[in-house]
Amino acid sequence: MKKYPSLGIQIPDILLPKYGIDLTKWAVIACDQFTSQPEYWRNVADLVGDAPSTYHLILPEVMLGTDKEAERIRTTQAAMQLYLAGGLFQEHNGSILVERKINGTTRKGIVLALDLECYDYSVGSQTLIRATEGTIIDRLPPRMHIREGAPLELPHILVLIDDPEKTVIEPLFAEHNGLPLLYDFDLMFDSGHLSGYSLAVSELEAQLIAGLERLADPVAFRARHGLKGAEQVLLFAMGDGNHSLATAKAIWEKNKAVVGMDHPSRYALVEIENLHDKGLTFEPIHRVLFGLKADLISELKAWFKDALEIKLQPDVQRVFELVDKASADRQTIGILSQGKACNVTFNQPTSNLAVGTLQPFIDSLLVTGQADKVDYIHGGEVVERLANEPGNAGFYLPVMDKSELFRTVILDGVLPRKTFSMGEAHEKRFYMECRRIA
Numbered sequence: 001m002k003k004y005p006s007l008g009i010q011i012p013d014i015l016l017p018k019y020g021i022d023l024t025k026w027a028v029i030a031c032d033q034f035t036s037q038p039e040y041w042r043n044v045a046d047l048v049g050d051a052p053s054t055y056h057l058i059l060p061e062v063m064l065g066t067d068k069e070a071e072r073i074r075t076t077q078a079a080m081q082l083y084l085a086g087g088l089f090q091e092h093n094g095s096i097l098v099e100r101k102i103n104g105t106t107r108k109g110i111v112l113a114l115d116l117e118c119y120d121y122s123v124g125s126q127t128l129i130r131a132t133e134g135t136i137i138d139r140l141p142p143r144m145h146i147r148e149g150a151p152l153e154l155p156h157i158l159v160l161i162d163d164p165e166k167t168v169i170e171p172l173f174a175e176h177n178g179l180p181l182l183y184d185f186d187l188m189f190d191s192g193h194l195s196g197y198s199l200a201v202s203e204l205e206a207q208l209i210a211g212l213e214r215l216a217d218p219v220a221f222r223a224r225h226g227l228k229g230a231e232q233v234l235l236f237a238m239g240d241g242n243h244s245l246a247t248a249k250a251i252w253e254k255n256k257a258v259v260g261m262d263h264p265s266r267y268a269l270v271e272i273e274n275l276h277d278k279g280l281t282f283e284p285i286h287r288v289l290f291g292l293k294a295d296l297i298s299e300l301k302a303w304f305k306d307a308l309e310i311k312l313q314p315d316v317q318r319v320f321e322l323v324d325k326a327s328a329d330r331q332t333i334g335i336l337s338q339g340k341a342c343n344v345t346f347n348q349p350t351s352n353l354a355v356g357t358l359q360p361f362i363d364s365l366l367v368t369g370q371a372d373k374v375d376y377i378h379g380g381e382v383v384e385r386l387a388n389e390p391g392n393a394g395f396y397l398p399v400m401d402k403s404e405l406f407r408t409v410i411l412d413g414v415l416p417r418k419t420f421s422m423g424e425a426h427e428k429r430f431y432m433e434c435r436r437i438a
Contacts, residue, residue: 008114008115011094012095012111016090026053027053028431029431054431058431094199097109097197106279112269114268121249129235129236132242133418148254152436158273159239160274162224162276163211163275166274171207181195181196189426194432225410237275237406245268282400283424287358288387289362289373290373292372304348307346308344316336319334319342333398334395356415380396
């Protein structure tokens, strides 16, 4: 395992399912998807059955807070031990080039390991690896319970580099046809096609490192972002899986004095992608309130007073259209509840993004007991369906311009939690690779 401390990375030893395992059943989507759609996970369980699968190695978050949670943690860790003892893995030494095709687009990435000593999810962090949104500390304990007793980690974490000239990942793919093919298969439920190629070639590994070193050069970094202050280099910014990486960090900080600085849990397996990959799209993450006990419009008016406009619309599609077409300097959202639909515009926004202006209001309803819980939803159709159920309300939000991500994090710190999503729910990363952390 080669380490590059100045870049905060390690070239990892990766475990892949051995030849002959049904990879369509093996790979399942990130655990934090479809949390308000339990039927999706029932379909996964029915498809997988008892076959070897990462489904048996994760805790789908749809189970959090249920009577299934504790037992699932136990069976997850037991399944990891069983798979290791049963010889279900083959070892690959080196990084992997990943190609994901879905809906007529292609995303490219590289699987490697990040050094948690170079990562800090605190607000105002100046580390080489940073969170892009607020970390909800209360969401870490269930994940910590799994990782702390686990011999394996499985990454659904996507980390971004800001490489507008496409000098790091894209040139490596120009060579991929001559590389060993590690996996190549269709993902379940029309979620696209996944291919992986071995990057265990010294010349290509050197090319990867040289490209990252150019991005991390302080002079080039400041010029790229037009910085004049003392801002430190941000090389890796979280895309998806913020709380999973934060969990790995929390466990490492808890245990490192005991296990030593060379322990494998110092690192976390991730896939890095270029923010400027044409196949990478940002989608908004909407909100749905459950168990709403107050009149939502009245509460909005009381919270924002005269600093908002509310306009009822004849149908949901009109609400969505006005949000999608709103100019960047006009913060407009959609609200759906019990068959009613309206647009709300914030005239005196308290954040650069509509989600940042809205989130404190949602939090206030939860704190005061005016609503039972909030969930974070991908896709307008799901928002509409859930918002029409008794006691629910949906908030349809605009998308963030992805080109602003790095500069915003550098200058302003983390974004409001759940600000953006890299693609729709079914486009999220699937668990494929594993790595020993014990």
